[in-house]
Amino acid sequence: MRKKSNLIRPSEITSESNYLNRRDFIRAGAIAGGSLIAPSALSAIVPDSRLATLPGVSKSAYSTDEAPNSFEDISTYNNFYEFGLRKEDPVVNAEDFKPRPWTIEISGHAEKTGTFDFDDFMQPFDLEERIYRMRCVEAWSMVIPWVGISLADVVKHFQPTSKAQYVAFETLNDRAQMPGLRGRSLDWPYREGLTIAEATNPLPILAVGIYGKVIPNQNGAPIRLVVPWKYGFKGIKSIVKIHFSSTRPKTSWNMAAPNEYGFYANVNPGVNHPRWSQARERRIGGSIFASKQETLMFNGYGDEVAHLYKDLNLRRNF
Numbered sequence: 001m002r003k004k005s006n007l008i009r010p011s012e013i014t015s016e017s018n019y020l021n022r023r024d025f026i027r028a029g030a031i032a033g034g035s036l037i038a039p040s041a042l043s044a045i046v047p048d049s050r051l052a053t054l055p056g057v058s059k060s061a062y063s064t065d066e067a068p069n070s071f072e073d074i075s076t077y078n079n080f081y082e083f084g085l086r087k088e089d090p091v092v093n094a095e096d097f098k099p100r101p102w103t104i105e106i107s108g109h110a111e112k113t114g115t116f117d118f119d120d121f122m123q124p125f126d127l128e129e130r131i132y133r134m135r136c137v138e139a140w141s142m143v144i145p146w147v148g149i150s151l152a153d154v155v156k157h158f159q160p161t162s163k164a165q166y167v168a169f170e171t172l173n174d175r176a177q178m179p180g181l182r183g184r185s186l187d188w189p190y191r192e193g194l195t196i197a198e199a200t201n202p203l204p205i206l207a208v209g210i211y212g213k214v215i216p217n218q219n220g221a222p223i224r225l226v227v228p229w230k231y232g233f234k235g236i237k238s239i240v241k242i243h244f245s246s247t248r249p250k251t252s253w254n255m256a257a258p259n260e261y262g263f264y265a266n267v268n269p270g271v272n273h274p275r276w277s278q279a280r281e282r283r284i285g286g287s288i289f290a291s292k293q294e295t296l297m298f299n300g301y302g303d304e305v306a307h308l309y310k311d312l313n314l315r316r317n318f
């Protein structure tokens with residue numbers, strides 16, 4: 001049974017001024033006034049309160065004009081195995097999850113490394129809304145109005161050295177807060193990775209919001225990866241570690257079933273999952289009688305990313 005309390009619709013959300021703490025408020029004021037700091041010098045502010053409005057969000061030219069899914073679809077139909085295996089589990093089991101205090105450790109082949117408090121980590125970057133088509137490996141899709149920071153900006157900020165060929169990510173591994181960690185569905189912590197070329201492409205973001213509000217716990221609070229041309233399992237949630245590696249990192253689903261889930265995980269209607277077709281997809285939220293739509297190569301983002309794979313056999317490197 002779903003607890004009602006976590007099913008808040010955007011229209012029911014109390015105004016953000018009731019949520020922002022004093023420090024957020026002062027920083028948000030600097031944005032609203034606009035006189036103190038030039039817009040390009042603004043820092044990304046993520047209020048420390050559930051579903052608060054994110055201030056200073058600009059629109060992105062990378063957004064699709066397809067209709068977004070409802071806030072309810074996006075926040076109640078989730079994959080987040082740390083909070084249970086069923087789609088309806090995370091909204092219930094992540095309700096008491098605490099996305100603060102939060103630190104992010106940056107390690108490996110980079111000039112700048114260390115452990116950063118979440119606010120300090122976010123500070124150099126700008127918040128953008130990116131409305132992206134998302135395609136899950138389970139052959140369903142959604143359109144999600146994310147708010148986030150450019151992963152390319154983050155990577156460049158920490159100045160990876162020439163030895164850094166990959167960027168690896170890890171999720172929090174806290175049994176006290178994540179009941180799913182007691183099960184052995186995956187080898188915890190959840191891990192994902194990208195090549196450095198993928199991570200510095202303009203499309204991937206680290207998302208901190210949905211529909212202009214702080215990201216719900218079940219969607220990966222306080223910060224998660226979004227890579228719109230790859231299957232959804234690449235979008236690792238609740239990130240605590242970012243590592244610049246010279247070798248290809250181990251990734252959770254590839255470790256669990258290497259014949260089913262590859263490192264690249266590019267959306268590809270021409271390469272089926274061993275147990276089902278990837279040619280079509282069901283858009284969540286539509287009528288159950290609606291016919292499925294065709295899946296697009298690279299989820300429709302080929303113009304931006306196809307060049308990354310021009311020398312790669314995508315049937316072998318799935």
Ligand code: MTE
Binds near residue numbers: 082
């Ligand atoms: N990240 C962690 N830590 N644990 C998970 O189980 N599931 C992945 C991905 N990130 C997962 C995760 C899968 S399979 C999908 S499809 C997306 O999260 C779903 O993201 P959403 O629930 O925000 O739509």
